[in-house]
Amino acid sequence: MKELKSTAIPPERAIAIAVSPKGGDREMALDHLNELEFLAETCGAEVIAKIFQERAKPDGSTAIGKGKVQEIKEMVDEESVTLIIFDDDLTPVQVRNLEKALEVKVIDRSGLILDIFASRAQTAEAKTQVELAQLQYLLPRLTRMWTHLSKQFGGIGTKGPGETQIETDRRLVRDRIDLLKDKLLHIDTQRFQQRKGRQGMIKFALVGYTNAGKSTLMNALTDSGVYVQNQLFATLDTTVRSLELPNGKKGILSDTVGFIRKLPTHLIASFRSTLAETSDADVLVHVVDCSHQAFREQIAVVDETLNALDIQGKPTLLVFNKCDVISEDEKHQLEIEFPNCMLVSASQNLNLDKLLLKLQQMSEKSLTTLQLEIPYSQMQILPKLYELGEIISRLEHDEGLTLEIAVSDTNKERVISYFKQYLID
Ligand SMILES: Nc1nc2c(ncn2[C@@H]2O[C@H](COP(=O)(O)OP(=O)(O)OP(=O)(O)O)[C@@H](O)[C@H]2O)c(=O)[nH]1
Ligand SMILES: [Mg+2]
Structure with missing residues (x-):
């Protein structure tokens, strides 16, 4: 009988790293590292080591310095590590140098959070919002390796005369960002309509x-x-x-x-x-x-x-x-x-x-009562008033209606601006 092979992808084996200034709050820094581990686990990674380094300030080219890079490289090889996660944001240069030296993927906290959001997003709205944030995060980090984006986005724009591939990629990303922003604006309008009803x-x-x-x-x-x-x-x-x-x-x-x-x-x-x-x-x-x-x-x-x-x-x-x-x-x-x-x-x-x-x-406490005097000729404003607040009393008389309405703080401003002329002090 043939042996069945598991198709499950093995979880990433990760090292979480935090760099903190010398003499800082150590307990808080460790707490941040634990939270980073929780974030990594949420992404399905297994954190096999948490490293905390105190430095006067992060190293410009590798964040942690040459000695530490060497130490981590040994750990990566011995423990078959596949991912390094930094608690602080890394510059594109730091990521490149670290990936070159360690020969594994290197990401920072923002990248990790974006990844979680991307995997969790269910609705069209959340998906659009996450994609927009991801592209904005990527834009300054675009290097030659992002040339595949043109395939993914289905040939929007082509390489112009004299332009480098990176510039083309950047333009594709920017176009996509504009498109997503438009989409969000549309969703925003729909949401606004829903909120108006309540x-x-x-x-x-x-x-x-x-x-x-x-x-x-x-x-x-x-x-x-x-x-x-x-x-x-x-x-x-x-x-x-x-x-x-x-x-x-x-x-x-x-x-x-x-x-x-x-x-x-x-x-x-x-x-x-x-x-x-x-x-x-x-x-x-x-x-x-x-x-x-x-x-x-x-x-x-x-x-x-x-x-x-x-x-x-x-x-x-x-x-x-x-x-x-x-x-x-x-x-x-x-x-x-x-x-x-x-x-x-x-x-x-x-x-x-x-x-x-x-x-x-x-x-x-957050409700205010307003009194309005509405002539019979202006009854068309009533549905709008009923929408904005709760009617407490309603008195009909010869000239029209005297209304008492309880409104929330946000709606108070609206009632005052729309119906100023009917308000009784
Ligand atoms: N012991 C205890 N656990 C709780 C209580 N309320 C919630 N939890 C647990 O806390 C965890 C998070 O609960 P959620 O309600 O998903 O928290 P949330 O604030 O909506 O989290 P996000 O949506 O991820 O931001 C779950 O494992 C809950 O079972 C509580 O009163 N006591
Ligand atoms: Mg929740």
Whole structure:
């Protein structure tokens, strides 16, 4: 009988490397290295060694210096290593020199994150966004080896007179980037239309570091069946569900892609439309994995990323998730340090009723009541008003209608700008 051959591709055997300034925070640097290992595992690689090097500053040509390169080369040969991953971004020159010396693939953190996003992207929107970010990342790194792009992109443009192949490749990539940007603009318009239909309801958006438990919380609060996994970037799209508050009123809850330190800037930029639900929200629910030893840094990274996206100044609730795995003492400490936080466990259903009550309070606080006087001749504006807020009272009289309407902060500005002449002070 013939022996069956396995067709499975063996996992990459990787070495993870971090370079850190001398005298820096060693514990934090090791934590970054562990996170890099988690990212590599998410990609299906097996990290066989983690190397941490302290240097005054990274070496310009190889990041780690000749001696270390030699040491790693021996390890590569002995352990059949197939991939080297750096925690920090490498210049194209560093990648080239390292690949030449080590004779294996060398990538950096941004490259790895882009790879994970590429393999996770399911919807047309996510795929377009990831491809755009990948090409923008590649553009400055284009060397002669990228000539195959012309085949992949099906002969858009040909080599012009006097141009080098690299210039042609760059042009192909730029053309493709323009095309993808157009596609995203179209998707953006569609999303905008969808959001318009939900304008009247209060909007909560889950935000947080990747793997904090946002999707688990989304499922626990809304029964939405979002994909949950102990891996980084399990979620790449935005899910929106209706959320019932304890007083019976309905709001909207959205779950979206998580953040991570050093998220490539191109990726942040191209995920703007996915994150539109977050920028449009009235209240942010910042989910934190309080059992993670670096949770404070993770909170700071999420805040920085929100700033980079221009999502600032929104009422935000800090929710410490996974409180089932920390001690009573640690919980107490958190409550002292973060007086307005909530401690919950999404997977164990702990304190979720309290969380909903808190969200209800926040939604009430973020609503403003406006009074309008609308003459009978202007009744055509009513559907628009009903879209933007919730009618609290409606009084018909001889000249028209006196309306009281509760609106969220975002919609308040809209009502004021569209219907200024009908407002009663
Ligand atoms: N112990 C414990 N684990 C939890 C809790 N909530 C979520 N998890 C686990 O944490 C892991 C990540 O959960 P997800 O809900 O996928 O996290 P996420 O924030 O949506 O992650 P990304 O989509 O990857 O950004 C999963 O293994 C969950 O089972 C909790 O309250 N307690
Ligand atoms: Mg998720």
